[in-house]
Amino acid sequence: MLIKSDVQQIKQRYGIIGNSPALNSAIDVALQVAPTDLSVLVVGESGVGKEIFPQIIHQNSPRKHGQYIAVNCGAIPDGTIDSELFGHEKGSFTGALSDRKGYFEVADGGTVFLDEVGELPIPTQARLLRVLETGEFIKVGSSKVLKTNVRIVAATNVNLTQAVAAGKFREDLYYRLSTVPILVPPLRERSNDIVSLFRKFAADCAEKYRMPPIHLDDAARQLLISYRWPGNVRELKNITERISIIEESRDITAEILRSYLPDINVEKFPVLLKNESEHKVFNNEREILYQVLFDMKNDVNELKKLVHEIMSGNVQMSVDDDTCSKPHPHPHPHAHNIDSSTTIQEVEPVEEETLSLEEVEKDMIRKALEKHNGRRKNAAADLKISERTLYRKIKEYNLE
Numbered sequence: 001m002l003i004k005s006d007v008q009q010i011k012q013r014y015g016i017i018g019n020s021p022a023l024n025s026a027i028d029v030a031l032q033v034a035p036t037d038l039s040v041l042v043v044g045e046s047g048v049g050k051e052i053f054p055q056i057i058h059q060n061s062p063r064k065h066g067q068y069i070a071v072n073c074g075a076i077p078d079g080t081i082d083s084e085l086f087g088h089e090k091g092s093f094t095g096a097l098s099d100r101k102g103y104f105e106v107a108d109g110g111t112v113f114l115d116e117v118g119e120l121p122i123p124t125q126a127r128l129l130r131v132l133e134t135g136e137f138i139k140v141g142s143s144k145v146l147k148t149n150v151r152i153v154a155a156t157n158v159n160l161t162q163a164v165a166a167g168k169f170r171e172d173l174y175y176r177l178s179t180v181p182i183l184v185p186p187l188r189e190r191s192n193d194i195v196s197l198f199r200k201f202a203a204d205c206a207e208k209y210r211m212p213p214i215h216l217d218d219a220a221r222q223l224l225i226s227y228r229w230p231g232n233v234r235e236l237k238n239i240t241e242r243i244s245i246i247e248e249s250r251d252i253t254a255e256i257l258r259s260y261l262p263d264i265n266v267e268k269f270p271v272l273l274k275n276e277s278e279h280k281v282f283n284n285e286r287e288i289l290y291q292v293l294f295d296m297k298n299d300v301n302e303l304k305k306l307v308h309e310i311m312s313g314n315v316q317m318s319v320d321d322d323t324c325s326k327p328h329p330h331p332h333p334h335a336h337n338i339d340s341s342t343t344i345q346e347v348e349p350v351e352e353e354t355l356s357l358e359e360v361e362k363d364m365i366r367k368a369l370e371k372h373n374g375r376r377k378n379a380a381a382d383l384k385i386s387e388r389t390l391y392r393k394i395k396e397y398n399l400e
Contacts, residue, residue, distance in 0.1 A: 006031060014052050017200050018193030022185035026053065033180045034060035039132060041117075041177045042155040044184030046384075047234030053182055054113035054153040063151055066110030069103045074116035074386030081124050083140050092141020104137055104148045111151040117177065118158035118169060119388040128152075129173045152177070187229040187236060194225050197233060201240035212250045214243055219254035227261055362397045365390070369399065 007027050010016065016027070033040055034057045042050045051070065058068045076084050083093075087102030103112055114120075120128065131137050132152060136145050154177045163169035187194060198216065206213035216224060229235055239260050243252060364383065372378035380390040394400060 010056060014056065016049075016052065017197050018190055020185060020190040020193055022183070022189060023193070026182050026184050027056065029180065029182050030056045031060055033057065033182075035062065037151055039151075039177050039179045040153045040182060041160075041180070042153065042182045042184060043160075044155075044157060045186045045230075045232055046157045047232035048184045048186055049233050050155040050157075050184050051113070051115065053184065054111065054155070057153055058111040058113075058151070061111070061151065063110050067107040068111050068113070069107045070113040070115060071103055072115045074119035074388045076388070077391055078121050078388070081121065082127065085124065086127060086137045086139055088140035089142045092139075096141065099139075102137075102139065104131055104150055105146065107150050108148045109150075111153060114152060114154040116156060116158075116386055116388075117154040118156040118160055118163055119386050120169075122168075122170065125170045125173050129170065129176060132173075132176045187232040191225050194229075194236065195221055197236055198224060198240055201237045202244055205241045205244040209245070211244070214240075214247065214250050214252050216252050216257070217254070220252050220257045223254045223257055223261075358397070361393070362399070365393055365397065366399060369394075 007024050010027055010031065011018075016023070030040075030053050040054075040057060042053045044050050054070070055068070058064060071084070073081065082088075083096075083100065083102065085102050085104060087100050087105055088096050090096055090099050114128075127137060131148065131150070135147050135149060137148060138145055160169050160174050160178075164171045164174050187197075195216070199213075202213045202215075205211075231238070243257070243260055247256060249256070365379070368379040368382050369376070372382065376390055376394070377387055380387045383390065385393075
């Protein structure tokens with residue numbers, strides 16, 4: 001275990017704010033594994049600051065004078081990711097006008113950081129596994145085996161064990177990448193650090209735009225701490241900067257802060273109760289939307305069944321108000337006091353309405369694309385999914 005001063009020096013060097021035990025432990029593990037060539041998997045929710053840890057590892061390793069390349073695997077389309085990582089030969093595909101070196105060749109002797117590694121397609125995962133095991137790779141369109149000596153650090157906000165179980169991620173690659181796992185804690189588990197981060201972001205914004213920094217009153221500080229921060233440090237920084245620019249007053253009350261916290265009630269109460277004995281914890285807003293739609297569907301179907309049961313013999317009687325008040329000499333044999341002008345309509349069998357998750361998801365994607373005029377990057381950000389996932393869904397649902 002490294003001494004406390006080493007961790008503090010790293011915090012100062014990389015501008016890391018906070019002193020939670022989980023954060024300190026993550027930094028400590030990064031420093032201890034840095035001198036080795038072991039593969040590292042940085043795990044944590046989106047916005048927690050995972051991208052800092054590969055830099056810590058690289059800069060404190062014997063490879064610090066070598067190349068450091070960060071690759072966002074979720075932002076590269078399936079058709080070009082192999083070329084980006086491994087390079088290609090001239091003429092290997094349409095548009096390959098010259099030879100190209102991939103990141104693993106360029107970073108020989110250095111470090112490659114694979115962000116959102118869980119988004120890699122299965123064929124690319126197989127090629128990456130070969131690099132990890134033998135240091136060998138083949139360019140797209142080539143048959144020549146090349147060697148590289150790179151340190152791979154990967155990061156993901158996806159539960160890779162679940163992805164392995166679902167067949168979306170290779171089990172052998174998962175174990176090869178996660179030789180040393182580093183868990184970066186979410187902001188809601190660093191409650192003592194939230195106010196300090198707010199002050200830092202407020203001071204930075206004030207210095208950048210030459211304005212007095214904003215300050216929170218006691219109630220606002222409590223509200224800031226109680227919020228669950230689904231976007232973590234990134235969300236906190238964005239909200240701090242937004243308040244700093246928009247609000248004229250430099251003294252921020254809880255009422256002002258609350259107006260900048262989206263869906264605060266959903267975040268504070270993530271449990272929806274179906275009855276006294278059942279409950280379900282929802283991980284995101286889309287799951288809540290699905291559940292609401294399902295409940296609506298069930299309510300409609302229950303209402304249909306109730307009406308159907310009330311109407312005996314699967315018939316629906318439509319009775320005119322005027323005829324109800326008039327006696328008729330020949331009553332209906334099965335219904336008393338009903339005029340002969342009464343119309344009897346057969347009720348169609350009650351059918352369960354189906355509500356497909358795919359249809360809901362397809363509609364959400366279509367509306368996001370329309371909202372952003374087809375700009376997939378903005379649509380993906382709005383839907384809180386990676387660009388790669390959005391590309392795959394567009395192809396799957398024929399939304400081209």
